[in-house]
Amino acid sequence: xxxxxxxxxxxxxxxxxxxxxxxxxxxxxxxxxxxxxxxxxxxxxxxxxxxxxxxxxxxxxxxxxxxxxxxxxxxxxxxxxxxxxxxxxxxxxxxxxxxxxxxxxxxxxxxxxxxxxxxxx
Amino acid sequence: xxxxxxxxxxxxxxxxxxxxxxxxxxxxxxxxxxxxxxxxxxxxxxxxxxxxxxxxxxxxxxxxxxxxxxxxxxxxxxxxxxxxxxxxxxxxxxxxxxxxxxxxxxxxxxxxxxxxxxxxxxxxxxxxxxxxxxxxxxxxxxxxxxxxxxxxxxxxxxxxxxxxxxxxxxxxxxxxxxxxxxxxxxxxxxxxxxxxxxxxxxxxxxxxxxxxxxxxxxxxxxxxxxxxxxxxxxxxxxxxxxxxxxxxxxxxxxxxxxxxxxxxxxxxxxxxxxxxxxxxxxxxxxxxxxxxxxxxxxxxxxxxxxxxxxxxxxxxxxxxxxxxxxxxxxxxxxxxxxxxxxxxxxxxxxxxxxxxxx
Numbered sequence: 402x403x404x405x406x407x408x409x410x411x412x413x414x415x416x417x418x419x420x421x422x423x424x425x426x427x428x429x430x431x432x433x434x435x436x437x438x439x440x441x442x443x444x445x446x447x448x449x450x451x452x453x454x455x456x457x458x459x460x461x462x463x464x465x466x467x468x469x470x471x472x473x474x475x476x477x478x479x480x481x482x483x484x485x486x487x488x489x490x491x492x493x494x495x496x497x498x499x500x501x502x503x504x505x506x507x508x509x510x511x512x513x514x515x516x517x518x519x520x521x522x
Numbered sequence: 523x524x525x526x527x528x529x530x531x532x533x534x535x536x537x538x539x540x541x542x543x544x545x546x547x548x549x550x551x552x553x554x555x556x557x558x559x560x561x562x563x564x565x566x567x568x569x570x571x572x573x574x575x576x577x578x579x580x581x582x583x584x585x586x587x588x589x590x591x592x593x594x595x596x597x598x599x600x601x602x603x604x605x606x607x608x609x610x611x612x613x614x615x616x617x618x619x620x621x622x623x624x625x626x627x628x629x630x631x632x633x634x635x636x637x638x639x640x641x642x643x644x645x646x647x648x649x650x651x652x653x654x655x656x657x658x659x660x661x662x663x664x665x666x667x668x669x670x671x672x673x674x675x676x677x678x679x680x681x682x683x684x685x686x687x688x689x690x691x692x693x694x695x696x697x698x699x700x701x702x703x704x705x706x707x708x709x710x711x712x713x714x715x716x717x718x719x720x721x722x723x724x725x726x727x728x729x730x731x732x733x734x735x736x737x738x739x740x741x742x743x744x745x746x747x748x749x750x751x752x753x754x755x756x757x758x759x760x761x762x763x764x765x766x767x768x769x770x771x772x773x774x775x776x777x778x779x780x781x782x783x784x785x786x787x788x789x790x791x792x793x794x795x796x797x798x799x800x801x802x803x804x805x806x807x808x809x810x811x812x813x814x815x816x817x818x819x820x821x822x823x824x825x826x827x828x829x830x831x832x833x834x835x836x837x838x839x840x841x842x843x844x845x846x847x848x849x850x851x852x853x854x855x856x857x858x859x860x861x862x863x864x865x866x867x868x869x870x871x872x873x874x875x876x877x878x879x880x
Binding site: 413414415416417418419420421422423424435437438441459461483484485488489501502503504 | 689692693694695696697699700701702703704705707708711776778781782785841842845846847849850851852874
């Protein structure tokens with residue numbers, strides 16, 4: 402149902418990154434990039450062809466927001482993944498979808514379906 | 523209610539002090555005056571030596587008196603404060619409603635108690651617990667306000683630190699649950715039976731838990747590589763000595779690296795126990811590493827075990843090593859399966875691996 406969706410994953414934890422990658426490929430998505438820090442994520446966010454992105458808010462002490470800004474400027478939708486809840490977001494990001502840790506697959510699918518519509522439209 | 527003895531003493535002293543003016547003209551009053559002077563002196567010494575800051579303002583809020591503790595707290599001298607208003611040491615961070623509330627209470631003849639953020643002359647902010655009470659003369663008219671200031675900055679900072687710790691702990695719990703979730707879903711993929719799932723999942727969960735114990739020793743600032751590696755290898759040397767060697771200068775790795783490396787070593791060790799060097803008594807593992815030119819290079823070499831062959835499919839362990847670890851730390855991990863013993867070579871950038879000094 403999400404076949405062919407191109408997804409960027411920014412997550413610093415190896416186990417979570419692997420699990421997300423497998424879950425997304427089970428759903429038929431293509432993980433176009435896997436980054437664990439801002440330095441690796443920024444060029445992917447700027448240049449890769451992406452339908453949507455999953456952004457872990459806290460990357461070993463760095464915050465993912467510069468990547469969010471790059472994606473927002475390109476009108477690419479994304480979801481924040483966080484254990485802090487909405488309290489960990491900037492004011493300007495309130496209203497963005499949030500995936501709470503631990504992840505609920507159903508929520509991820511619901512969010513990614515909207516990316517699909519965006520990609521089609 | 524009957525006043526306490528202290529209260530009665532105090533009332534008597536106060537009566538004497540207030541009554542001083544009219545009674546002092548009486549020629550028999552000199553001994554009483556001397557006693558009053560002693561009382562007054564005691565009172566002044568108490569006000570001068572107490573650690574709470576005391577301010578007396580007149581009815582329009584101009585400071586008439588401050589004690590030394592108040593000067594120490596604000597950083598202003600008595601000369602600088604007297605004649606000013608308490609707004610001199612406001613932080614500007616207290617909402618105006620609070621001041622309106624204070625004046626409403628005082629104007630109604632009621633005391634006000636609360637906590638405020640003020641600013642020292644140095645510019646540093648400090649928290650106080652403040653109690654302001656209207657002072658009345660004999661006729662009952664409010665003539666002054668007395669403010670008692672207690673510096674509670676340390677307590678407020680401790681509360682702030684505690685709040686941060688609770689938030690951080692909450693985040694860590696959520697993150698750990700997500701990692702446990704990820705381990706479960708990936709263990710399930712390669713488990714052939716429910717029993718195998720339970721065994722493998724339990725082992726991985728215990729590794730995660732033991733690494734958290736290691737990190738707790740340093741308040742989550744990092745963990746020594748030797749401990750991370752040792753905790754995975756030690757169980758295999760419990761009955762037979764000399765099952766493994768570790769060679770390399772110790773290095774403290776970041777919390778994230780410690781978790782992923784311990785999971786990686788766990789996979790290598792359990793694989794060795796199933797198919798490799800730890801599966802028979804003659805086998806041993808040597809782990810050596812070096813830090814050269816900003817790179818961390820580690821080699822895991824198994825010897826003395828049964829002949830091995832490369833796995834037919836990539837399970838959790840191989841994915842974790844080749845994909846997970848390499849991705850997270852931005853390096854390269856290679857696995858070799860010559861028949862005489864498995865070999866794993868890690869080449870990782872030191873700056874991503876190494877923890878900041880404590």
